[in-house]
Amino acid sequence: MFDIAIIGAGPAGASAALFTAKAGKKTLLLDNDKSITKRAWIENHYGVPEITGPDLVETGKKQAAKFGAEVKQATVTNIAKDGDNFRIETEDGESYEAGQVIIATGVLTDLAGKIGLKLKDGTEPRIKTVIDVDAEGRTNIDGIWAAGTAAGVSVHTIITAGDGAKVAINVISKLNGERYVDHDVLKS
Numbered sequence: 001m002f003d004i005a006i007i008g009a010g011p012a013g014a015s016a017a018l019f020t021a022k023a024g025k026k027t028l029l030l031d032n033d034k035s036i037t038k039r040a041w042i043e044n045h046y047g048v049p050e051i052t053g054p055d056l057v058e059t060g061k062k063q064a065a066k067f068g069a070e071v072k073q074a075t076v077t078n079i080a081k082d083g084d085n086f087r088i089e090t091e092d093g094e095s096y097e098a099g100q101v102i103i104a105t106g107v108l109t110d111l112a113g114k115i116g117l118k119l120k121d122g123t124e125p126r127i128k129t130v131i132d133v134d135a136e137g138r139t140n141i142d143g144i145w146a147a148g149t150a151a152g153v154s155v156h157t158i159i160t161a162g163d164g165a166k167v168a169i170n171v172i173s174k175l176n177g178e179r180y181v182d183h184d185v186l187k188s
Contacts, residue, residue: 002028004171005088005098006069007076007111010035011157012148012164013104014060019168021067023180028096029064030088032075036106036149037157045158056157079115079144086143100171103131103139103146104164112150117141124155137167145171 004020006013009031017029040053048056061071074090079101081087088096103112109129113119118132118140130152137145147153147167148160172180 001085002026002070002096002098003175004028004100004102004168005030005086005096006102006104007079007088008032008035008104008106008108008148008150009061009064009071010037010057010104010106010148011060011161012106012150012167013102014057014064015161015164016102016104016147016168016171017064017069017071018060018067019165019182020172021064021069022182023168023172025172025175027064027069028088028098029061029069029071030074030076030090030096031061031071033073034106034108036155040157042157044156045161053157060161076111079111081141081143099143100175101144102137102164102167102171103144103150104148104160105150106160107149107155109150112139112146115141115144117144117146120152122152124149124152127152127155136170137163138170 003025005028021027037053078089122130131146147164
């Protein structure tokens with residue numbers, strides 16, 4: 001049983017997993033290895049002079065794992081309410097349980113539509129459909145959130161990563177019953 005399952009390990013998903021795991025939440029990060037970031041060359045990500053998309057994705061997964069996120073390669077085929085939690089099913093027959101779910105599947109919104117999330121037209125070039133979310137990242141299904149390009153923000157990695165962090169902080173705050181803040185201090 002996981003506190004939070006995150007579907008998609010591109011910049012939005014891995015960033016969300018980094019925050020949730022660092023906050024002490026039992027975190028599952030599932031990724032199908034189909035991120036559009038894997039095809040990118042990036043020179044506009046703050047703090048990083050230049051990086052390949054594959055290197056950025058791998059770094060994000062490593063950062064999340066460093067804080068305890070369980071990272072698995074899998075294609076999620078269904079998410080269903082199971083009592084107070086969600087059951088996440090994968091193409092290879094595995095099943096996981098989580099109290100909250102963050103969908104960060106980039107340009108892929110088929111799963112979101114299949115499970116009944118409200119979709120709307122995208123506004124970014126070449127992004128046809130996105131998940132309809134509120135300002136916090138909540139969807140029309142309580143306990144399922146969305147972040148990044150799948151939630152309608154710009155496809156730029158710095159923006160999707162920030163959106164993943166924002167949504168994660170909102171989920172953590174909901175679980176904790178108070179606003180969560182994560183500030184590290186320089187080590188001497």
